[in-house]
Amino acid sequence: MIELFPHGFEEHDDTHGVELAAYTDASGEERLWHAFGAAQAQDVEDGWEDRWRRFHRPARIGRLWVGPPWEEPDADAIAVVIDPGRAFGTGTHPTTRLCLELLGELEPTSLLDVGCGSGVLSIAAAKLGFAPVTAIDVEPQAIEATERNAAANDVQIATVLADALEGRLLAADTTVANITFEAVETLGSSLRSSRAVTSGYLASDSPTLAGYRAEKRRERDGWAADLHIRAESSRA
Numbered sequence: 001m002i003e004l005f006p007h008g009f010e011e012h013d014d015t016h017g018v019e020l021a022a023y024t025d026a027s028g029e030e031r032l033w034h035a036f037g038a039a040q041a042q043d044v045e046d047g048w049e050d051r052w053r054r055f056h057r058p059a060r061i062g063r064l065w066v067g068p069p070w071e072e073p074d075a076d077a078i079a080v081v082i083d084p085g086r087a088f089g090t091g092t093h094p095t096t097r098l099c100l101e102l103l104g105e106l107e108p109t110s111l112l113d114v115g116c117g118s119g120v121l122s123i124a125a126a127k128l129g130f131a132p133v134t135a136i137d138v139e140p141q142a143i144e145a146t147e148r149n150a151a152a153n154d155v156q157i158a159t160v161l162a163d164a165l166e167g168r169l170l171a172a173d174t175t176v177a178n179i180t181f182e183a184v185e186t187l188g189s190s191l192r193s194s195r196a197v198t199s200g201y202l203a204s205d206s207p208t209l210a211g212y213r214a215e216k217r218r219e220r221d222g223w224a225a226d227l228h229i230r231a232e233s234s235r236a
Contacts (some may be wrong), residue, residue: 004031022214058091062104062126066091069152080124089121095199098218099178101149102197106227109173112136112193114164115183115200118148119157121176123219126155134170164183168192178225181205188212192228199225 001009008058009022020123032039058067066079068090073079082090082113099121108129113122116135119142119210126133129233135146135157143159151158160170165183169175177184181201188210196206203224206214212228219225 112172
């Protein structure tokens with residue numbers, strides 16, 4: 001399906017398994033028949049090309065409003081407008097919300113966003129007063145999305161295309177990493193920050209960062225985020 005419809009298709013679970021659906025024309029239907037030996041076609045209603053927008057709703061996290069460009073921000077909020085794309089992070093996932101909650105409670109400092117995805121955490125941090133803000137990711141599309149969203153929000157974000165798990169990280173007073181449990185646990189020796197906000201794992205996971213102590217935890221819908229403070233004996 002990816003080869004036939006690289007721009008996207010839908011996946012639906014039902015009692016008989018998984019149904020894959022592509023919005024296409026007669027030639028696309030013919031390609032389906034050649035590939036799978038069978039296909040079912042039906043007309044779709046007008047406006048199908050905008051249906052995906054229904055899945056991207058805004059979220060209010062403290063002072064922040066995070067949402068797509070076709071929604072109207074709350075008048076009393078700091079607006080972070082994120083255009084959903086191929087890069088992860090629209091502000092509505094529990095791990096993103098939890099990171100934003102913790103960042104909103106911190107005194108603004110310099111910040112490094114490890115695994116920036118769409119740039120939502122970097123952009124929100126910049127709007128909360130963190131500076132300078134640097135975003136790093138191993139995926140080129142994530143860097144492109146971060147730069148595009150930063151420009152749309154009129155904030156300055158430095159971007160770095162690199163594997164954050166290889167070598168020492170850039171120095172920053174605060175590091176935020178919404179990645180995976182395994183990746184978070186490898187960061188301790190590479191961090192050059194006095195504090196770190198981490199997420200991307202379940203509430204049943206408790207990551208340990210070498211040289212840091214756990215200061216605060218937030219949980220939501222089975223996910224967790226933690227604030228880590230560098231131990232005094234580990235300061236260089």
